[in-house]
Amino acid sequence: MAGIVIVGAGLAGVCMAxxxxxxxxxxxxILEKAGDLGGTWRDNTYPGCACDVPSHMYSYSFDLNPDxxxxxxxxxxxxxxxRSCADRHGVTPHIRYAKHVTALEYDDARRDWTVTTDDxxxxxxxxxxxxxxxxxxxxxxxxxGRESFAGPAMHSASWDRTVDLTGKRVAVIGTGASAVxxxxxxxPVTRQLTVFQRTAPWLHxxxxxxxxxxxxxxxxxxxxARTLRTALYWALESRALGFAVDPRxxxxxxxxALRHLAAQVPDPDLRRRLTPGYLxxxxxxxxxxxxxxxxxxxxxxLVTDEITQxxxxxxxxAAGREHPADAIIYGTGFRVLxxxxxxxxxxxxxxxxxxxxxxxxQTYYGITTSGFPNLFFLLGPNTGLGHNxxxxxxxxxxxxxxxxxxxxxxxxxxxxxxxxxxxxxxxRRLRERLDPLVWxxxxxxxxxxxxxxxxxxxxxxxxFEYWARTRKxxxxxxxxxx
Numbered sequence: 001m002a003g004i005v006i007v008g009a010g011l012a013g014v015c016m017a018x019x020x021x022x023x024x025x026x027x028x029x030i031l032e033k034a035g036d037l038g039g040t041w042r043d044n045t046y047p048g049c050a051c052d053v054p055s056h057m058y059s060y061s062f063d064l065n066p067d068x069x070x071x072x073x074x075x076x077x078x079x080x081x082x083r084s085c086a087d088r089h090g091v092t093p094h095i096r097y098a099k100h101v102t103a104l105e106y107d108d109a110r111r112d113w114t115v116t117t118d119d120x121x122x123x124x125x126x127x128x129x130x131x132x133x134x135x136x137x138x139x140x141x142x143x144x145g146r147e148s149f150a151g152p153a154m155h156s157a158s159w160d161r162t163v164d165l166t167g168k169r170v171a172v173i174g175t176g177a178s179a180v181x182x183x184x185x186x187x188p189v190t191r192q193l194t195v196f197q198r199t200a201p202w203l204h205x206x207x208x209x210x211x212x213x214x215x216x217x218x219x220x221x222x223x224x225a226r227t228l229r230t231a232l233y234w235a236l237e238s239r240a241l242g243f244a245v246d247p248r249x250x251x252x253x254x255x256x257a258l259r260h261l262a263a264q265v266p267d268p269d270l271r272r273r274l275t276p277g278y279l280x281x282x283x284x285x286x287x288x289x290x291x292x293x294x295x296x297x298x299x300x301x302l303v304t305d306e307i308t309q310x311x312x313x314x315x316x317x318a319a320g321r322e323h324p325a326d327a328i329i330y331g332t333g334f335r336v337l338x339x340x341x342x343x344x345x346x347x348x349x350x351x352x353x354x355x356x357x358x359x360x361x362q363t364y365y366g367i368t369t370s371g372f373p374n375l376f377f378l379l380g381p382n383t384g385l386g387h388n389x390x391x392x393x394x395x396x397x398x399x400x401x402x403x404x405x406x407x408x409x410x411x412x413x414x415x416x417x418x419x420x421x422x423x424x425x426x427x428r429r430l431r432e433r434l435d436p437l438v439w440x441x442x443x444x445x446x447x448x449x450x451x452x453x454x455x456x457x458x459x460x461x462x463x464f465e466y467w468a469r470t471r472k473x474x475x476x477x478x479x480x481x482x
Contacts, residue, residue, distance in 0.1 A: 003027035004405075005115050005125040007101045010039020012378035012394045013131035014082055015060060017091035019398045025405065030091070031117065033100035037086055039133055041079040046159040046178060047185035049075035052206075052287050056225065057232045057389040060085060064229060066219035072208045103344040104128055106373060111414040111481055113374065126414070127374040129401060130343075134379060134457070137335040141173060143310050150312040153328040156182060163327060167191045171315050171325040173307065175201055177286055179331030183300075184290035186329075193300045194323050196307055196315070199283070200276040202257045206287040237462060239387040243281055244461045247438040254280040264292035273304050281438040283446040284386055347372035348417070361456045362427045364418040364477065365470055367397055368404075373415035373481055376401045382430060383466070384448075384457045393459070396467045403473040413480035422477040433460040 004025060006013050009032040020028050036042050051058045055068035058078070063085050069077060086092045103116040115123045138155040140146070146153075152163045156178040169192045172179055180201065187193050219225045242250035257280060265271040274292070295302050305317040314322045345353040348371050356362075356371050363369045366383035367376055378397050379390060404416060431454075439448050439455045448457040459466055 002029050002123055002125045004029075004127045004129065005113070005123060006030040006129045006131055007104075007115075008032065008039060008131040008133065009037035009086075009095050010041070010131060010133055011082065011391065012133060012398075013037075013039070013129075014086050014091060015391075015394050016129050016131055016378060016398050016401065017094055018060075018062075018085065018089040019402055021090060023402050023405070028094060029123070030095045031099040031101050031115070031123075032095055032097050033118075035097050037092075037095060038079045038082050041075055041082060044075060044157050044159070044178070045161070046156045046182045048181035049178070050181060051075075051078060052177060053236070053389045054232050056229050057236065058391055060391060061229070061395060063088070064225040066216055066225045068211060068216075070208055070210055072206065103346075104130075104375070105346040106348060106375075108348055111373070127376065127405065129376045129378060130380075131378045134334065134384065138330070139333050139335045140330055141307075141332050143173075143307050145310040148312055149310050149325075149328055151326045151328070153330070155330045155332070157334070165190055165327060168326040169324050170194070171196065171323060171328045172331055173315075173328065174198070174331035174333065176331055176333050177284060178333075180286050180288045180291040182329070182331070184288070184294040187294045187297055187300050191299065192324075193297075194303060194315070194325065195295065195300065196303045196317075197273070198306070199278075200274050200304075201283065201286045202254070202276050202280045203260060203291065204253070204257055204285055204287045205260050206289045208289070233388070233392070236388040237464065240462050243387055243438055247279060247281070247436075250279060250281045250438060253285065257285070261292065265296065267296070270295065270302065273302060279438055281386065283448075345372065345375070347375070360450065360452065360454060362423055364423045364426050365397075365400070365466075366459075367400055367470070368418040368478075370418050370420045370423045373417040374408075376404065381456050382434075383459050385463065386458055388463050392463050393466060396463075396470050400470040400473060404478075407473055407475060407478070408480075411475075411480055413482050415481040416478040417481060418478055422474075430460065434458075 004020065006016050006028060009030045013030055014037060017028065017030055034042060050072050052072065054071055055073035059065055059081065065081055100118040101115060102118050105114045107114060113125045113128050115125055115128065138157045152160065154160045154163065165186055166189045168190055170186065170190045172183060172193065172195045175195065175197045183195060219228065242253060261271060261274060265274060294300060303317055303323065305319045307315055308318050309316040314324050316322050343353060347356065351371050356369065361381045363377065363381050366380035378394055383393050384390065385393060408416060434455050437460055439458060448455050450456045
């Protein structure tokens with residue numbers, strides 16, 4: 001029996017554990033499916049992998065790091081930072097590795113949860129915090145013949161270091177956030193690199209630079225790291241004006257992207273094919289200084305025709321052209337909306353979460369969902385961001401979960417369950433806010449939207465709004481179960 005089970009030891013799970021200890025909760029375990037903590041920053045090891053949020057903002061506010069080597073930290077540094085935080089705050093002993101959670105089931109009589117792992121073990125818990133995140137189930141395209149390819153094929157999130165790409169004809173499928181990082185890294189070593197683009201991404205220049213030792217020394221002075229973080233927060237938050245207020249305010253972002261494209265791609269035909277045909281911001285805005293130059297290389301070919309077939313040694317496009325390939329890399333993102341919807345989670349009265357969400361995912365601030373008492377989500381539905389750091393959102397959610405646990409302790413209730421009417425009211429306000437904004441403008445399609453075209457991924461406002469609204473738990477929004 002454990003008081004609290006945290007599922008996942010990534011950025012969110014480690015934060016939850018640290019704050020539980022700080023609040024006096026020591027009876028908890030973190031169940032981690034892998035053999036190390038770190039989540040996204042453990043799994044993604046492709047060449048060039050780095051954060052696209054400034055390092056001093058993509059970190060915990062309570063554990064600032066003055067020693068980031070760059071403005072945008074590489075994967076290894078972020079992974080090391082998370083390890084050091086877990087050790088420093090004493091949560092590493094609470095982690096149980098190689099424990100893949102396969103089922104969560106609520107017991108109405110006992111008013112607790114049974115957590116089952118893939119080795120058949122079970123654990124009972126008063127509360128469960130799902131910190132699995134959204135970017136961990138690789139998505140592969142449905143292309144005829146994909147399984148017939150004879151050479152090595154890998155997803156960017158499962159990079160195979162044993163595959164030597166030197167001198168090979170490599171096909172990259174997808175041009176998202178991962179591809180714009182690894183394409184420039186592998187282009188110089190491949191014999192021929194063919195990049196298959198379905199939709200051109202909007203790209204901004206990346207304001208990245210190495211942070212010199214003298215600057216790092218200055219950030220160790222009292223208040224300096226905090227001042228930098230605050231400045232970065234408001235600089236990033238200002239970008240939400242076009243997202244949260246009026247899509248027409250995205251025009252400045254579009255001009256910056258077009259200037260960047262024009263400056264780096266002098267070839268008018270290539271520039272035309274790299275110019276997106278949708279409103280900027282509807283999909284994630286990417287940042288890179290070396291992606292466009294990589295596409296300008298003589299040994300790199302950009303294909304914008306749809307892929308119709310994958311053969312054992314080639315890829316065929318809709319124009320009938322066959323592109324020889326010795327290896328394929330899929331930069332096709334993740335199954336974001338499936339990360340929760342496919343979970344085996346059973347709540348009150350034996351209701352599965354798929355049944356509760358059959359008409360669309362509904363939550364209360366992305367943290368709780370009606371019919372599933374004492375189950376909390378971190379980075380749940382509609383809490384993702386397109387303009388600032390999710391670390392800020394995670395800390396807001398963790399504080400809210402601690403508030404719920406304090407409400408239980410104060411009232412001596414066994415569990416709390418968000419009232420359906422409170423959840424419906426929140427969802428209605430959310431939809432009213434989302435519908436006229438950039439993510440639904442001009443018939444834009446992206447991984448933010450579900451099969452009904454509804455945005456179930458992004459928070460539609462400023463992050464300080466979310467912080468303010470989740471700062472205190474409203475007891476009236478919940479049914480207390482004794």
